[in-house]
Structure formats: structure tokens, C-alpha cells
Amino acid sequence: EPEVTQTPSHQVTQMGQEVILRCVPISNHLYFYWYRQILGQKVEFLVSFYNNEISEKSEIFDDQFSVERPDGSNFTLKIRSTKLEDSAMYFCASSVGETQYFGPGTRLLVL
Amino acid sequence: QKEVEQDPGPLSVPEGAIVSLNCTYSNSAFQYFMWYRQYSRKGPELLMYTYSSGNKEDGRFTAQVDKSSKYISLFIRDSQPSDSATYLCASIGDDKIIFGKGTRLHILP
Numbered sequence: 001e002p003e004v005t006q007t008p009s010h011q012v013t014q015m016g017q018e019v020i021l022r023c024v025p026i027s028n029h030l031y032f033y034w035y036r037q038i039l040g041q042k043v044e045f046l047v048s049f050y051n052n053e054i055s056e057k058s059e060i061f062d063d064q065f066s067v068e069r070p071d072g073s074n075f076t077l078k079i080r081s082t083k084l085e086d087s088a089m090y091f092c093a094s095s096v097g098e099t100q101y102f103g104p105g106t107r108l109l110v111l
Numbered sequence: 112q113k114e115v116e117q118d119p120g121p122l123s124v125p126e127g128a129i130v131s132l133n134c135t136y137s138n139s140a141f142q143y144f145m146w147y148r149q150y151s152r153k154g155p156e157l158l159m160y161t162y163s164s165g166n167k168e169d170g171r172f173t174a175q176v177d178k179s180s181k182y183i184s185l186f187i188r189d190s191q192p193s194d195s196a197t198y199l200c201a202s203i204g205d206d207k208i209i210f211g212k213g214t215r216l217h218i219l220p
Contacts, residue, residue, distance in 0.1 A: 004154075033207070042212040043155060043199065056207060091154050093208075098143050100208055102154035 002026045004103035006092050012109045016081050021106045023075045023092030032075045033093040033100060034067065036060070043091065049075065082110045114138055117200055117211030125219050130187040134200035134211045137181065141202040144176050146185045149197045149213065158198075159185065190218045 005024045013019050025032050034046040047057040049067055066078045075094075079086055087110045093100040117134045124130055132146075143162055147155035159174035161167045167174045175184040183200050197213040 006154075035208075043208075043210040045207040045209070048207055058207075089152075098203060099145075099157060099160055101157065102147075104154045105152075107152070 004092055004094055004101055006090075006103035006106050008106060009104065010107045010109070012111065013082055015084055015110055019079050019082055019108065021077045021079075021090050021092075021108070023077070023094075023103055024073050025075055025092065025094030026096075026101060027073070029094035029096045029101075031055075031095045031100075032067075032069070033095075034077045035091045035093065035102075036088040037091065037105075038085075038088045046077070046090075079108075082108075084110050086110050114204065114209045115200060115202055115211040117214055119212050119214060121215040121217055123217040123219055124190060126190060126192060128190050128218075130185075130190050130194070130216060130218075132185040132187075132198050132200070132214050132216070134183040135181055136183065136202055138202075138204055139178070139181065141204055143203040144174070144183050145201045145203075145208070146172075146174055146183075147199040147201060147210075149199060151196075155199055155210075192218045192220050194218050 007022045032049040037043045045058050047061045048055045064080045068076050089105040091105045092103040115136045146159045148158050149155045161174050164176050164178040171188045173186040195218045197215050199213045200211040201208045
């Protein structure tokens with residue numbers, strides 16, 4: 001069964017450093033999403049992406065964040081200058097209709 | 112205003128019992144409702160998906176939506192220890208999923 005994959009599974013970085021989180025959505029899906037989940041809190045929407053552009057973003061998704069689909073398979077989330085409060089699980093999701101399928105997540109720890 | 116609310120639990124029930132998980136939502140325009148299961152350190156996994164009001168059954172799981180009261184329920188029959196996880200209710204609003212905080216469920220052997 002096709003699934004969304006994410007790399008790395010864990011990332012530790014120093015505050016102020018740039019990180020890139022990678023996702024490979026399900027191959028025939030057209031819509032892509034990033035969510036994050038701070039430990040003990042709810043899963044929060046960050047951004048949705050369709051047709052090579054952002055279709056919607058939340059207040060969390062400020063200028064420090066960017067997304068890109070550099071080729072036909074990868075979907076990346078870049079955080080330019082990480083802050084301590086960026087420490088969270090980051091989930092990628094993809095969909096072809098209303099149902100979104102999530103990857104296993106990348107656990108980001110900013111020190 | 113919190114759009115999807117859910118009691119975080121934890122909820123502990125003995126193996127074999129019927130589990131009832133509930134959420135409320137505030138936006139009457141919501142039409143699609145989902146239940147996700149999330150094991151520790153894993154991504155949310157879609158369990159059930161319903162449109163508008165009514166019931167939907169899949170094996171041991173039944174999802175129920177009552178739009179008049181803005182109430183979403185998930186019932187698990189014959190609960191198993193492997194059902195122990197966090198259950199997230201969610202709805203779709205403005206092209207994004209809005210999650211509840213999740214209810215931690217423990218099935219006691």
C-alpha cells in the first residue's frame with residue numbers, strides 16, 4: 001500500500017541554523033500539507049500546497065518557513081533560522097481528495 | 112474560539128469493553144469529519160471518514176456525526192490492547208484539517 005515517507009526521522013540542530021525536512025508524498029496525490037505537533041499539544045496546520053504554489057498557510061507559517069517541490073516526488077519544508085520553540089514533530093500529508101494521509105513525522109529538536 | 116474540542120483523557124477501559132470517544136465542533140459549515148489514530152511517536156493514521164450526519168461502521172469501529180448538536184463520536188467494540196493510542200477527531204475547514212487535541216486511550220489487559 002502506498003504511503004507518505006519522511007526523512008530524517010529525527011533532527012537535532014542548534015538555534016539559528018537552517019533545517020530542511022523532506023517528504024515523499026503518495027505518487028498520484030496532488031495536494032500536499034505540512035503540520036506540526038508540539039509535545040503534548042494538538043496537531044496544527046502549517047501550510048497547504050497545490051499546483052506548485054501555496055494555497056493556504058497558517059499564522060505559524062511566517063517568513064522563517066518555506067516549502068518547495070523541487071522535483072516530481074519530493075516536498076520540502078525549510079526553516080531558515082530555527083528557534084527553540086520550533087522543536088516539534090513535523091508531519092507531511094498528501095491527498096487526492098478530502099482524505100489526507102500522513103507520514104510518520106520528523107522529530108525536530110532545536111537546542 | 113476552539114473549533115474542535117476533545118477531552119484529552121486519559122481514558123482507561125478493560126479489554127473487551129465498548130469505548131466511546133467524543134468531540135464537539137463549533138463551525139456549522141463543517142461537512143467532513145474524521146477520526147485518526149496516533150500511536151506514540153507516529154503520524155496520525157486515518158481510521159474513519161464521514162460526510163455530514165449519520166453513522167458509518169467499519170469492523171469494530173463506528174463513527175457517528177450529529178450535526179444538530181455538533182457532536183462527533185467514535186465507538187470501538189470489543190476493545191483490544193492494540194487499540195491503546197491517541198484518537199484525534201478532525202474536520203475540514205478552509206482546505207485544511209482542524210484537529211482536536213486527541214484523547215489518550217488505554218485498554219487494560
